[in-house]
Structures are given as C-alpha cells and as structure tokens.
Amino acid sequence: MSRPMISHRIRTLILFAVTAWGLTVVGTSGCSSGSTPAPCPPHIEAAVRAALPTNTNMACRLHKTETKKVEGKVYAPQLDVVKADVVLADGRLATLDLSADGKVLEMVYAHDDLYGSSGKIMALVFWVFALAAVAGALFVISRKNLIAAVMGMVGSFLGIAAIYMMLYAQFLAVVQMLVYAGAIMVLFVFVVMILNRPEDEPVAPAGRAGQALGGLAIIYLVGRLIWMLKEVQPPDVARALAAPLPTAEGHDWGSVKAVGTDLFNGGLFPFEAISILLLVAVVGAIAIARPLHVEDDAPAKARSEGGVA
Amino acid sequence: MSNLVWNIGYGHFLVLAAVLFLIGVVGVLVRRNALIILMSVELMLNAANVTLLAFSRMWGDLSAHTFALIVIAVAAAEASVGLAIVVAVFRGRRNVEVDRLTTLRH
Numbered sequence: 001m002s003r004p005m006i007s008h009r010i011r012t013l014i015l016f017a018v019t020a021w022g023l024t025v026v027g028t029s030g031c032s033s034g035s036t037p038a039p040c041p042p043h044i045e046a047a048v049r050a051a052l053p054t055n056t057n058m059a060c061r062l063h064k065t066e067t068k069k070v071e072g073k074v075y076a077p078q079l080d081v082v083k084a085d086v087v088l089a090d091g092r093l094a095t096l097d098l099s100a101d102g103k104v105l106e107m108v109y110a111h112d113d114l115y116g117s118s119g120k121i122m123a124l125v126f127w128v129f130a131l132a133a134v135a136g137a138l139f140v141i142s143r144k145n146l147i148a149a150v151m152g153m154v155g156s157f158l159g160i161a162a163i164y165m166m167l168y169a170q171f172l173a174v175v176q177m178l179v180y181a182g183a184i185m186v187l188f189v190f191v192v193m194i195l196n197r198p199e200d201e202p203v204a205p206a207g208r209a210g211q212a213l214g215g216l217a218i219i220y221l222v223g224r225l226i227w228m229l230k231e232v233q234p235p236d237v238a239r240a241l242a243a244p245l246p247t248a249e250g251h252d253w254g255s256v257k258a259v260g261t262d263l264f265n266g267g268l269f270p271f272e273a274i275s276i277l278l279l280v281a282v283v284g285a286i287a288i289a290r291p292l293h294v295e296d297d298a299p300a301k302a303r304s305e306g307g308v309a
Numbered sequence: 310m311s312n313l314v315w316n317i318g319y320g321h322f323l324v325l326a327a328v329l330f331l332i333g334v335v336g337v338l339v340r341r342n343a344l345i346i347l348m349s350v351e352l353m354l355n356a357a358n359v360t361l362l363a364f365s366r367m368w369g370d371l372s373a374h375t376f377a378l379i380v381i382a383v384a385a386a387e388a389s390v391g392l393a394i395v396v397a398v399f400r401g402r403r404n405v406e407v408d409r410l411t412t413l414r415h
Contacts, residue, residue: 013339120315123315133325134329134332140336140345140352141332141349146342149348150348157355163325166317167359167365167366168366169365169374171374172374179381179385180351180355187388187389187392191392192344194399195395253366253371258374259371259375259378262374263374263378274382274383277383277386278382278385278386281386281387284393286393288390288393288396288397291400
C-alpha cells in the first residue's frame, strides 16, 4: 500500500519541479524582453512630440484603447491618455501622462516609481524578502513538526508583506501582518496545541542554556519596546497645521486614504457582503467545533446536574 | 543575466507569485496533515494577492487593492471554518491525516 503511494508522490513532485522551472524560464525571458511599448498613431505622436523638449526618448504607451459600448452603440477606440517616458532638462527621468493633443496631464518622476527605485539596494531588498517568502513556504510543506511549519508560515508572510511594500501597497502590507501573522497564525498555533501530538512539541534548546537564551530574548524584546515607546513624539498641532499640504506630485498610491476611497466607492457592496460572510463564518465555526454530544460537554453536564439537585 | 538580477521589474514579482503558488499546490497534493493543507491554501491565496498587486501597480489601477483586501478577509473566514472542521474531525477520530478520512468513499 505504502510503496506505490510514495512513488506517486515523488512523481508529482518531479512534475511540479519541471513545471516551476518552465514557468521561471518563461517568466524571466518575458520580463527582460516583453516590455516594448506599443507605438502610437502618427498624428498623436507628432502632437505629443511637439509639446515635449526636443531630443527626448519618447516611448509612447496607449493607456486606454478598448472600444466602449454605450446604449447599444459601439464607439471607436477612445484615446484618453498617452504615457511617455522623457528625460527632463535637469537629467531626471519622468513619466508623463499626456492628452491626445499633447497637454501634460500628470507627471510622475521615475524616481518615485518602481523601475526608478530599483537600484542595487532595492534589488537586494527584493531578493532577500523573496528568499524569505519562498524559504518559509518550503519550510511549511517540508516540516513534520507542525509548530515549525507554522513558524515558517509566519516568516513567509513577513516576506510577502515586504513584497507588498515594494509594490507600494503599504496599507495591505500592514493588514497582511495584522491579519495573517497576528490572527490566523495564532489560530493555527491554538489548533496545533489542541491536537497535542507528541511530535509537535516546540523545538527549543533545553536546560540552562535554553533558559538563558529565552531570558535574553525577552529582555531584548521588552527593552526594544520601551525604547520604541520613548521615541514616540507627542503630537504637535501647531507644527502639523503649519506643514505644507501634500502636492499632487507626492502621490499617495496604496495609502489608507486611497484604498479607502476606492473601497467605499466601487467596492461598497463586496465590503458589506464580506461582513455577512465573516458573521456566517463565526457562527459556522462555533457550530462545527462545538461538541456533538452534550454528555461530553462538562459545563453543561454540571449545570444540568446542579439543576436536578 | 546581471540585468535580470539587478533590475527588478514586474516579471520578478509575477514569477515569485508563481513559485509561491506552486509550493502551495505541492503542499496540498503531497502532505497528508489537514493543517498543513490549510496552510498551503493560505499560501496560494497570498500568491494570488501578490499577482493582483503587481498588476495593480503595472496598470495604475487601485481597485486591485480592494480586491486583495477582500481576498484577505475571505482567507480569514476560510481559515476559521477550516480549523473548526479540523477540531471537529480530531474530536471524533483522534487524527487529522486526510488519507485516513475515508468514510465518504464509496
């Protein structure tokens, strides 16, 4: 029984290793060569080029080209925005959003964008956290000890949260840490402890050395917390009011404000539906996990016996 | 090659998401412990989120952030119900190995 099972598992593993390798090859070749932008229609390119400083390396990217259908009538491809990568007079790179007649609608300095900020340090940060995410994930599927698997999962979530941060999703990165590492993983640890299998004992250095290590870790954590709280400045209302208002240039992509505006405009119905889903999940989880036989339920038994007596 | 290592583009994020998703799929297929399977499902949902956010950044469309937020909420609901099922199964049978839960097999 167990022999064919093992060979089946190994075959599945080999299959997925080959698939992963193929995906990686295709993906990396795609990201190095597949970024050539589509050319603009010539009359638009001429208009846009007239509005820009000469000798700019313009890469025209049509932002919106799909046909629109309004009340049964199909409209021709609507050209809203042309994106152009230009070198400015002071040598900085910027991405311009231009209307079809060459008016500059928005300018984003390349330094603010993903490509511009991908210097060597950013690349290093990406590789470190990508490695953390993948190593944690491999830890999850390879450990026999469930506590070790859960800890690997926490490491993986940390890496993924940092990857979210690199994609300018600050709010979601924080939500990821709070909800996944903070809530869901604690729930997993609770269930592992309920299962109480002998092989799931947390691995820790035993004896005096382990105690010393744990004590040092606790002292470090408490000290760090105190230091952090001492660093917090009380709010200075006068200075905050005097500070300049944020300009359009410093865009707030992925901030709480931007995500909230989007969530409560377009995503209001899913948001309300999620609240019902969470309520159903809470009720369902309690209904499923509760003991089936009331005799097993010690408090209820005690209560009923107390009532009889 | 050095261009591939030092110039991080959207493709890198997408390949990372694909690798994470594959690890999750392998975990679901290979492991027998129900808890590990649940964790692998969470991993796959996270990989999908990374893809969503990468494309969101690529197209300059914030609505994917809303979508990712909803995915996180659904994942939380899924984890709570899944863990409740694991606890209920463990209470009845004293193990959570999915290969041994064959009562519904015809």
